[in-house]
Amino acid sequence: MQERIAEILSEAKERLACATEKKEVDDIRVAILGKKGQLTEILRGMGGLSKEEKKQIGPLANKAKNELEQLINKKFDDVKEAAKNAQFKKEKIDVTEPGREFRMGVKHPITLVAEEISKIFKDLGYEVVQGPLADTVYRAFDGLNSPANHPSRDLTDTFYFNEDICLRPHTSTMQVRTLEEREAPFRIVSLGRCFRCDTPDATHSPIFHQCEGLIVDEGISMTDLKGTLDLMAKQLFGPDTKTKFRPHHFPFTEPSAEMDVSCFKCGGKGCSVCKGSGWIEILGCGETHPNVVGLGGIDTEKYTAFAFGMGLERIAMLKYGVDDIRLFYENDMRFIRQFR
């Protein structure tokens, strides 16, 4: 019996050494440790042995069983590992092949600039307002204190549907609308599409976008105007941006100014972007004219206001270095995709 156990053990070891697949190992396990396995039979047949024999064979058989179980488990692990490695080898890929292309959509660059600017002003407590593209001549001109003979009213400058209704030539119509509807104080910005009778070329487009801002409150002064727009410039063009306010004239503000920013390309030394001056003009602004502030009945002695307006295409062109405004409306995929 002792010999038989030793024989089973050595035979099993031999077969295990040769096995390479899980099934082979499993067969060996069944043949020896299975229900009808060789060692199982021996252990099962122990009942018929004498007490003496039991004492002698029992531990031996159990030891052999334990040893074999360990060997088989280890072999299982080895075979599994080998199979995994073989699989890995088979599944090896060329990681330098290109990744699958996932094209995200892209927002139009004018939308990007509009969102950036409205975020800046929302953070400053301004409310975004919107209104129609076609509006009255009153809201486009008269309400804004624009003289009756101002050339911007001409048929060669502004699109009309009839003598009272035009396509808004600026977002300033929203100043009038807000002043008509609201009580002071308030702060608003309005971004949107405007129209002027310009034949398209590299710097002109009959359709363009503006951002308009208006704040009406007690004690709003030119120093507030400067501080607010300086802050905006720094957020839009970088923290080192400097601003310069030059006196100018607009019918709807007085005093009026144009704001230049230090050239973000050359930092003010002078380059092709700023035409050597170190400064780039980006917007018009001013203390809102009392005739405009008061158009809806706001007390102009109590409340003062400032307003500003800028062209979004101009900002986008400067910010991204686009040299032809027509690109914004041509919508070539290769152009828009660059703003992702």
Added chain:
Amino acid sequence: MLVPIEWLKDYTNVNVDIDEFCDRMIMSGSNLETATHMCEDIKGVVVGKIMEKKAHPDSDHLSICMTDVGTGRLLQIVCGAPNVREGICVPVALPGAFLPGALHGHDKSEAGVTIEEGEVKGVKSEAVICSHNELGFEAKIIPVRDSEGIWILPEEECGLKPGDDLVEAMGLASDVIDFEITPNRPDCLCMIGMARESAATFEDELRYPETETKNEGEGKCTDYINIGISNSEFCKRFYGRVVTDIKIEQSPWWMQKRLMYAGMRPINNIVDLTNFVMLEYGQPLHAYDIRTIKGGKIDVDTVAAGTKFTTLDGNERSLVENSLMIKDAEEGIGLAGIMGGLDSEIQEDTTTIVIEGANFDGDNIRLTSKALGLRTEASSRFEKGIDPNQAKDAVDRVCYLIEQLGCGKVVSEPIDVYPNPVTPWDVKVRVSRVNKIIGVDIPAQQMLDIFADLEIKAEMQDEDTIIATPPTVRLDLREEIDFVEEVARIYGYDNLPLTLPAGVANAGEPRAETVRGMVRDALSAMGVTEIITYSFTSPTDVDRMRLPEDAWERNFVELMNPLGEDSSVMRTILLPQMMQTLGLNFARSNQRVRFYELGVVFAPNEFEPGAAPVESENLCIGMYGDLVDFFVIKGMVETMLDKLGITGVQFTAESGHPSFHPGRCATMSVETEKGTVELGVIGEVHPDISEDYGVGMRVYASELFFDKIVDMAHTEISYEPLPVYPAIGRDIAITVDEETLAGDIRKAIKDTAGDILEEVKLFDVYRGEQVEKGKKSLAFSMIYRSAEKTLTDEEVDAVHEKVVLELKSRFNAALREL
């Protein structure tokens, strides 16, 4: 507005360098376009005197000029100018000289020309005698006398010697600044106006020109002419003086140079003088030859529409209603404030003139000038506004200069018809108000000083009130706020600190803008890119969309003044421009193009004709390329709407939409509490349209009514707890007729299964060998779950069985083994 600095210095001091001058003028409100240093490029050009002129042996128009250039040896120069002659001084470009202009009438080269010794038709030419053009002067400012030849230099007046450096001897190098004058400051459109700005900016003095005349002419003005104003609404003032013994000749160089550098061409002394004084004061002036004024009488009045009149430029014009004319006893002799008549122009032999300094109504001039299509220096100045008080000073100034130049005798007792003289006006300016608006604390005294610098008379009425009286040329200073601006700009915007408005305010945005942002995010994530196109289009766009004659899309809002026929109407739909954009991208070989546009469309206001058109917003999606088909775009629209909380969109087959493939088009709608809401259309664009727009692939598009989406959208996130009880899944596969719609089956499943059906999904559609011809197999997966308890298999089976029976009876469906 071109301002030669040398000329400006006649009226004020400029003690800083040109860069600082420009910077400070900009910061006080006079923005500039350019600053040019005239003639700085000319090198090596000297004064030469032609001692002898010989004919060229081989040419009938060339001559050989033996020219003294101060070296002791005469240079032999071949010259082709018709006005070259012995004894004159001319500019001579010596070998090595640099000329910024074009040589001998060649095209102007950017780089200029360097002169070398040469040979012209076999004759040696040691230098070049120059014209203005060659020296770089623009054609429009070259004096008439020398415009067809070389520049004959004013030898005596400038004390020129052969060999003198031309630039130095003629004082050519000088700065000219082109100021941008805003429409509120017509008073700055002249030298005195700019000198006033400069004097205020640099706190320097302002010197007015001399106007006092000696009046050596015979008699008095009324002996020569009578002047009246019949229409005093349009003619505010007519100030006239007579000058006799006129000698027409060249103007002195100092005046010619000032005119040229200010952009005007010297013609002759009398014309130049009126131009010179116009540029000094901003007051247009006109000189009439008294011989041409019939009946010794001038009147200003309107004429009947249709009256013919030939203006100075030789054009006969048919006048319009309210055209204001200067008339003599018989007929019109000048179009008031716009242009003189051809017949009354100053001639070479003119001896007695009437000088007009008049003031006309700006609106009248503007309307006439516009109607006639005739805009002149004078008309543009009147349009912008001129102080009538200027007329006298300007005419007197011309007379003074005529006396100084010795080219005429001024007659005494000028005629001044000025029915309603403009007198200075007072404005109350509160110191506290000025400071409130500017945001700093400027003392009253400093404001008074600023006003004084601007020639505004100002005095304190009480401790907070200044009574300010501007000079009458300052037409823009009418209200308190106008004076706030004066204080601010002279105080200096640069000197104001940066502050932020006090207080807090509620930011926010309209709901539509929030939804726009969500739509953009959703579409971006699905690979769709935003485009922006024009709001106006061609009326033929709808033809290209194959829309019928009576289509609502043809109900256009038309522009009164479009840029052209192809942009003459406001768009009613976005699809045409989407197709145009897809066509452009296809032509440029762009692959996988997926676009969307959010845009306003327009319809006439049916309820209130003449009111603003009705605007609504549409969302158009369009795409071509591999990996797209109807179900891709449908899925995108559903996913986007799902993000907005809009679910259960019905897609109803639409075979009649002319712009889409009849078998691949659907209308979209949603059932709401308020009824069915139409969302728009989706489908494969009709192949004829794709071809028309040059897209060589199938195009899928959808146009949705964005405003309705905004109405229904949920912009807030709604959270529901995760289900507590387990789900039970069942799949079902059925065979039905090809015509049976998957959507109908799905709906039947949902309706029959009731509340415990959590989800039903079509996961497979099969046609082929295993399925009878004319039939298709649809496989759905269903998930059953109850919110109240764990469902048992028996409960689910019972419901599922009901579903199967329903499908069998309603759709004649046969169950397939899965």
